[in-house]
Amino acid sequence: MESVKLPKIQAEKIAESITNAIMEHRIAPGSKLSESRMATAFEVSRTKINQSLLMLSESGLVQQLPNRGFFVSSPSIDEAKQVFFLRQLLEPEIIKELLKNIKLKDIKRLHRHLNAEKEARASSNRRLIIRLSGEFHMLLAEMCGNRYINKMMAELCPLTCLIIALYDVPNTPACPEDEHTTIVAAIESGDEEQAISLMKHHLTHIEMALNLDGSNNNNEVDWDKIIG
Numbered sequence: 001m002e003s004v005k006l007p008k009i010q011a012e013k014i015a016e017s018i019t020n021a022i023m024e025h026r027i028a029p030g031s032k033l034s035e036s037r038m039a040t041a042f043e044v045s046r047t048k049i050n051q052s053l054l055m056l057s058e059s060g061l062v063q064q065l066p067n068r069g070f071f072v073s074s075p076s077i078d079e080a081k082q083v084f085f086l087r088q089l090l091e092p093e094i095i096k097e098l099l100k101n102i103k104l105k106d107i108k109r110l111h112r113h114l115n116a117e118k119e120a121r122a123s124s125n126r127r128l129i130i131r132l133s134g135e136f137h138m139l140l141a142e143m144c145g146n147r148y149i150n151k152m153m154a155e156l157c158p159l160t161c162l163i164i165a166l167y168d169v170p171n172t173p174a175c176p177e178d179e180h181t182t183i184v185a186a187i188e189s190g191d192e193e194q195a196i197s198l199m200k201h202h203l204t205h206i207e208m209a210l211n212l213d214g215s216n217n218n219n220e221v222d223w224d225k226i227i228g
Ligand SMILES: [Zn+2]
Pocket: 133, 134, 136, 137, 174, 175, 176, 180, 202
């Protein structure tokens, strides 16, 4: 029986923990998300777990299969190409919007992010490198000031992490080293054409690194590791 004194963890927080774990490649694509095991691990009701999984289903990160429950999405090659196609359309526009009204504090935020990426690389913290790589693109979207673009990128970036987990050559980072630095330098100097060209090249570079023979992983998730 469930305790009436459950900790007040919101469904949004649980969804965020799962998204972070996906972005850090700590949960493999295709993994089963057992509601009862998650309820025990997060010390919340199954109802709350169900709410968080439904939220993630809406963003495409999780899929609900009839009579089988929830699974981390496992995007196909075609879906992976569709995600990159959309990012190639969106991210040059994000740069254009950002450059219209960029402030000194935005440039400072970008540099703080680059420093965090650099530190993660220096300490070979692979999980953090992968997550920060994705968050760089989400940061640009957040700063461009269009909430709908921001929302789309908040969905597309974790999906890209899943795609990379599925199809990338093992042990290569999500974003090639230094490419974010050159994009920020172009943004800082107000060179829109150069910043867009570098971003397009960067996205193509990531897509080209995909291994189209990647296979799925159907392991159970170790929730103790995810939460701890
Ligand atoms: Zn990147």
